[in-house]
Amino acid sequence: MNGVVVVPPPKNEPVLSYAPGSLEREALRRSLKELRSLHLEIPLVIGGKEIRTGRLGEIRIPHEHGTVLATYHKAGPEELRQAVEASRAAWETWSRTPWHHRASVFLRAAELISGPYRMTLNAATMLGQSKTAHQAEIEAACELSDFLRFGVHNMRQIYSVQPGHQGEGAWNRLDYRPLEGFVFAISPFNFTAIGGNLSASPALMGNTILWKPASTGVFSSHFVMRVFLEAGLPDGVINFLPGDSKDMELLLTHPDLAGVHFTGSTGAFRRIWKTVAANIETYKNYPRLVGETGGKDFAMVHASADPQVVATALVRGAFEYQGQKCSATSRAYIPKSLWGSVEEELHSQLSRVKVGDIEDFGNFMGAVIDKTSYETLRSSIAYAKNHQDATIVHGGTCDDSRGFFVEPTVILTTDPKFRLMEEELFGPVLTVYLYDDEKYEETLRLCDATSPYGLTGSIFATDRQAILAAEDLLRHAAGNFYINDKTTGAMVGDQPFGGARASGTNDKVGASYNLLRWTSLRTIKELLLPPRDFTYPFLQSE
Structure with missing residues (x-):
């Protein structure tokens, strides 16, 4: 054939709701x-x-x-x-x-x-x-x-x-x-x-x-x-x-x-x-x-952030699909002044999260993929429970009697180099480190240097200078960088996906x-x- 062929303009496929009665x-x-x-x-x-x-x-x-x-x-x-x-x-x-x-x-x-x-x-x-x-x-x-x-x-x-x-x-x-x-x-x-x-x-x-x-x-x-x-x-x-x-x-x-x-x-x-x-x-x-x-994807939170926005992004970013996304949020840096509000909102939202058979459409989370993954997560949670530098602030329960179920788990650590802040777990486990508000830029550098990965990361702030500082100091820490959004959910055509370093x-x-x-x-x-x-x-x- 002769002719300069033009292809149909691409559009993202609309997402169906699967709402009751649909x-x-x-x-x-x-x-x-x-x-x-x-x-x-x-x-x-x-x-x-x-x-x-x-x-x-x-x-x-x-x-x-x-x-x-x-x-x-x-x-x-x-x-x-x-x-x-x-x-x-x-x-x-x-x-x-x-x-x-x-x-x-x-x-x-x-x-x-x-x-x-x-x-x-x-x-x-x-x-x-x-x-x-x-x-x-x-x-x-x-x-x-x-x-x-x-x-x-x-x-x-x-x-x-x-x-x-x-x-x-x-x-x-x-x-x-x-x-x-x-x-x-x-x-x-x-x-x-x-x-x-x-x-x-x-x-x-x-x-x-x-x-x-x-x-x-x-x-x-x-x-x-x-x-x-x-x-x-x-x-x-x-x-x-x-x-x-x-x-x-x-x-x-x-x-x-x-x-x-x-x-x-x-x-x-x-x-x-x-x-x-x-x-x-x-x-x-x-x-x-x-x-x-792999990824050890971060959420960096500034004191100017909205606690409800932060908590919502953490719940979705860390626990959708049981955290089994290379882009899932698995470590968070939160200023001490904001933690009380964020923790309260996390507990409020996670208390409504249901884990179970995905054929029950009321469940937000299903099971992790297999026995090997389950055992890795179970042993990592047990490690945190028994470590002096860590506290389980939500979840921590595992049950494989019927399926490989791991409850959404939030771990608070006093050590920014704690093992679960550095290693990829590929499951519904979020580790949080609290930093002094005045050490924001120091903590940005800490975030950049802690993990060998460089896939996704987020900054939560309403202060524009804080956003600019994060964008600059975390330039190589993530191939997909999000501002006031969760670390997951890149859309084809809008956010080309991929990271460098060990990612x-x-x-x-x-x-x-x-x-x-x-x-x-x-x-x-x-x-x-x-x-x-x-x-x-x-x-x-x-």
């Missing part, structure tokens, strides 16, 4: 009931074909851990080799497919996600990851469709950037090529949308993908993969490979590895980086390493900066009237 509430309940009844056996998908290995893993409902929701087949070395071959075969065509045809696949996927698959994806996220209806809606349905729509928009913007034509008689162009080889996408359990985006964004740019979802995220990821295939994604462009991490080193050392798109723990990403470094001479190209990892490569998912990592530029110069002789004027005699 149509979406009843539709979601039906989907929850249906998914419970399926007892799925989830296959791998390699080259568009379903593969069953017989090596099975179980998917249990976190808030009802006695119930096996589904089983899934695990990829081993042989299946991984098959996936590399399928990816290589698909690359020959997909890498040459015109961009607007690639775009149409993912625009259709966005329509499927926000339309006929909406309740299925939300219900799968609720059951497999113990998210409330609201938390599932804002990310599984809305954020994933936003990633895809804004991705198409950003791709076209990238391609439209072309060089100038200063030299006479020449035409200069930039060719945005896919990477040579496959991209290895490794996704976490906590966001269905992240798994979809880690695989879709490199594929949108013409790459082929090997996707390993976290074992505790396989259930919802399976449905995302089904959406991609129904949207018309060609066989082998994205290969779905649940399995054990120890088997995946085969992919990290393969000569065709073109890049790694990762979200997960800092330790895991560092191991990936070391593996790639140790094998750097074996690759055809230098692999692109893009990672978003990752800060390539900003959902924005053009991330998409640029999955393309390799070729400069083309076409000379319209080539010279016919080698001589220059300076060679002529006087």
Whole structure:
């Protein structure tokens, strides 16, 4: 076709309320009931074909851990080799497919996600990851469709950037090529949308993908993969490979590895980086390493802040989805003069927070993801209870008799370097340090130096000079910095997300900066009237 193609302008998908009596509430309940009844056996998908290995893993409902929701087949070395071959075969065509045809696949996927698959994806996220209806809606349905729509928009913007034509008689162009080889996408359990985006964004740019979802995220990821295939994604462009991490080193050392798109723990990403470094001479190209990892996200409170605003942001930022967000507020610095009011408001709000089965829409929190996470949190809370420098001011109760439930817990410490002020816990635990009001800037510097991470952070103040000081002194402490808002909830198109330091490569998912990592530029110069002789004027005699 001829024509300068314009893509539909992206808009953030509206969030449904699921209020009592709403149509979406009843539709979601039906989907929850249906998914419970399926007892799925989830296959791998390699080259568009379903593969069953017989090596099975179980998917249990976190808030009802006695119930096996589904089983899934695990990829081993042989299946991984098959996936590399399928990816290589698909690359020959997909890498040459015109961009607007690639775009149409993912625009259709966005329509499927926000339309006929909406309740299925939300219900799968609720059951497999113990998210409330609201938390599932804002990310599984809305954020994933936003990633895809804004991705198409950003791709076209990238391609439209072309060089100038200063030299006479020449035409200069930039060719945005896919990477040579496959991209290895490794996704976490906590966001269905992240798994979809880690695989879709490199594929949108013409790459082929090997996707390993976290074992505790396989259930919802399976449905995302089904959406991609129904949207018309060609066989082998994205290969779905649940399995054990120890088997995946085969992919990290393969000569065709073109890049790694990762979200997960800092330790895991560092191991990936070391593996790639140790094998750097074996690759055809230098692999692109893009990672978003841990966080120890802060709320810095000034004496001019509104205590009710602070408390509300802490409750939402620290305890929505059980604190299982890399951006969750996990440490707070509060002036002594304000603590009485903030503590009172925290107790008032947290006393109304209900924890339990997320299929009961009255519950604000569900269960943490699995036994390992539960034990880490339980032992950390016990550590605080028995430590002279810490006091539990709210919560502290854990119960795994039916599900992996951890009560929202607020810990007050007298030591700004207390272990729980520094270490990521990934759960509903907020540690608070009280500082002398006159030591505000000193405490800003303390906040900056305490944690190795640099993902998200907030400043709460009405004093503009206090905000300016925080913005300056905490410049490198957070890749997403919020003023009078919670540390979570970045919106695609508005707040590109990512952090540096031990929090990752800060390539900003959902924005053009991330998409640029999955393309390799070729400069083309076409000379319209080539010279016919080698001589220059300076060679002529006087």
